Amino acid sequence: MSRYLDLANTLGSRIERGLYGAGVRLPSVRTLSLEYGVSLTTVQQAYRWLEMAGLVEARPRSGWYVPAARPAPELPKMGKPDLRPTDVSEWGQVQELLDLESESGTIQLGRGMPDVESPTLRPLQAALAREGRRAGIASLHYNDMQGVAALRQQLSRLAVEAGYHVAPDSLIVTTGCQEALSCAVRILCAPGDIVAIASPSYHGMMQILKESGVQVFEIPSDPLQGISLEALELALDRWPVKAIQVTPNASNPLGYTMPEHRRLGLIRLAQRFDVPIIEDDINGDLAYGWPRPHALKALDEDGRVLLCSSFSKTLAPGLRVGWMAPGRYFDKALRMKYTGSGPTAALPQIAVAEFLQKGHYPAHLRRMRRQYQRQRDIMTEWVRRYFPEGTRIGHPQGGFTLWIELPESFDTHALDPMLKENGIAIAHGNIFSATGKYRNCMRLSHASVFTPRTEWAVRRIGEAVGEILHSTC
């Protein structure tokens, strides 16, 4: 499978960069087979993959062509700034999403789960087995509050690729990114405090804020540029904001990666108003571009950025291996970790450290980034094809979630009976807001390798949206 994806990727990015103009006939299957030393079948698979993504079209008895240029789908609109902070809305619908995650037989387009079936994860399985055997006793013993030293050493190396420097001793391994985020909020905020947060934003973060009794100031975000600095400045100017929470790389759910000048602006604002920043970098290694975009922490001059991350999206969520680089808040973070759950389970940490140390991580990331990017294109194409006119689609720069915006009057919960009946799960837009915004939006995951059933499900959703819109006209 890997070779045709490789080829599809090469061709795809050439087309996207305009090396082949609209209407141009692409190299023949035979030519590419010779040029790349792959089988005819592999080339055909690559072309079919690109066709699904709307990047090429077949002309009978003639070959493959670049289709006529189409306007890109419209991006989701940026919301209007709120006037004041608010409490976080109810938890009920998040619980539904979590419940759905464990239902088998359902087509899971809702959950934020990576594809863990990739063969590039096999060395990790081997490490788990080996360390289960070899380090059984050691891992039972192991009880370091900061996390396994060998893992922190590897994390310190990964940090360099993300543009920042952190000594292994300044890192804390956490039970997933969720624990890191939860510690960060509790370090910085008391109940009643205000947090400014890019909106829409990860539902788990919303629930952390709710549990902490914190008020939320949702800052509208541009689908390509991220958090509105203008709206943020207004909020900082008028309210005693205690922390800013952003996901600058391959954000969830919109998928933007903030451009450099925006990041600088964000850091300057934080410095000017002396507010710390909670950075969620969980998707940083899944940004489609290479080398990966820097973490915001790379611009941090005075330790005000608490970076939170994990391997839940890049490797597997069941490992529960996350970390934080808490900057100047290290002591408080370690104490919070101790009181919150104690050390993180040792065995998965040891196995991940081995996987990283042996150099398996880059190959795995390369493959996943390719898969997620190509499937983004394909899912975008499906949505264009099957959803009614007026549908807006995000254009994520990393990760594996696609944000879809329907006409404002639409409520995605109107789809619930159809979804239940057909065994399809989506993530409703309103769980990505503190106040039930985005009821006309949904997030679809494009992580798992697509099958005909995936296309059927997207089609089924799109048609149902159309029917409901039509019937209410």
Added chain:
Amino acid sequence: MSRYLDLANTLGSRIERGLYGAGVRLPSVRTLSLEYGVSLTTVQQAYRWLEMAGLVEARPRSGWYVPAARPAPELPKMGKPDLRPTDVSEWGQVQELLDLESESGTIQLGRGMPDVESPTLRPLQAALAREGRRAGIASLHYNDMQGVAALRQQLSRLAVEAGYHVAPDSLIVTTGCQEALSCAVRILCAPGDIVAIASPSYHGMMQILKESGVQVFEIPSDPLQGISLEALELALDRWPVKAIQVTPNASNPLGYTMPEHRRLGLIRLAQRFDVPIIEDDINGDLAYGWPRPHALKALDEDGRVLLCSSFSKTLAPGLRVGWMAPGRYFDKALRMKYTGSGPTAALPQIAVAEFLQKGHYPAHLRRMRRQYQRQRDIMTEWVRRYFPEGTRIGHPQGGFTLWIELPESFDTHALDPMLKENGIAIAHGNIFSATGKYRNCMRLSHASVFTPRTEWAVRRIGEAVGEILHSTC
């Protein structure tokens, strides 16, 4: 090793129950060898073990005898009730304890770590290796917020032995007992609220309360009967207490197991004042008596007891597998779990579930209980021998920590230079209090199999205490 411990245990409990009077000659090595079908060496080992514990004495060329009856060592005194709730003191010394834990070469008498070298844990290692191999992918996938279903099923069975009934669906697996306790506190208390807690108490709990901004009302505890109901009633009557925290079974650090009538009294008080109870049952399975004492939750009529526990003391802390039975607070607990750290790592859960399901747990517990009980006797004997007169010693009914009380004027931190120089770690008494009480106390662990170096360390501490006391007279 197991056979002589078996025999020592049988003989030891006969002597303790008075079946052999003081001065009586015990059965010869040859007789016991024939009677129990064990080697002469095994019998000799058993007798030597009992001798260390002061339960038998050798008379040259005559055999083994029951020594003349001695008065039991005096128990620690019960403290005086506080007049008002207070904030929890600083974290510095707890961090020192945690730092010491990771120093190698140190004789660890301070930490609350079980013996993880027992051969009865081998099936668990095997399960970790097997599941690492077999369930690698499954465990990567696995992401159930409540915890692995197979484990919850086993936990539901264990609950029956602890005297309460809880469906697998009403349990939540947590990342150690620490996370369960932390969730419980945050469910029940807002900053500024008051928690009544048995004193002395587990330092991790103190730190949770500190982090939560909760005020603490320390209730004195009897070294055999546990929390003073009289002092508790006074506190409940005068202050708006939001939760009661107790460890009714093999408490840490005192080691008491509350008698039945006290438990009933406690539940009645909680009902009368309508206050929930956070029960820490982490040592419940390590109570020396068999069958194990019931959990307090067994008396719970209206779901007001939040039971927290884990396998950190019974199996190994590095697994980070704990659980809670949160009673009527289930929904809140699940939400807290979700926001605090997300699901718990799957692989250790799967391995523990297999270990339990295959029936390895009871044999392991039997062995550990025996080891801990016999070593309690030996360490008690060492303290009687090497510590100055006036030393008071707890008489734990389970677990593996011994509480030692020195004259009131003594400050165990005066031992620090000697401890550091000799590479010995103890737990200072003041970390078991919110307000730095018990500076004249220490907690010694008797978990790991004793070696001559253990005796040397206890002797060294005792002598140093004597020297300091002498020099300050």
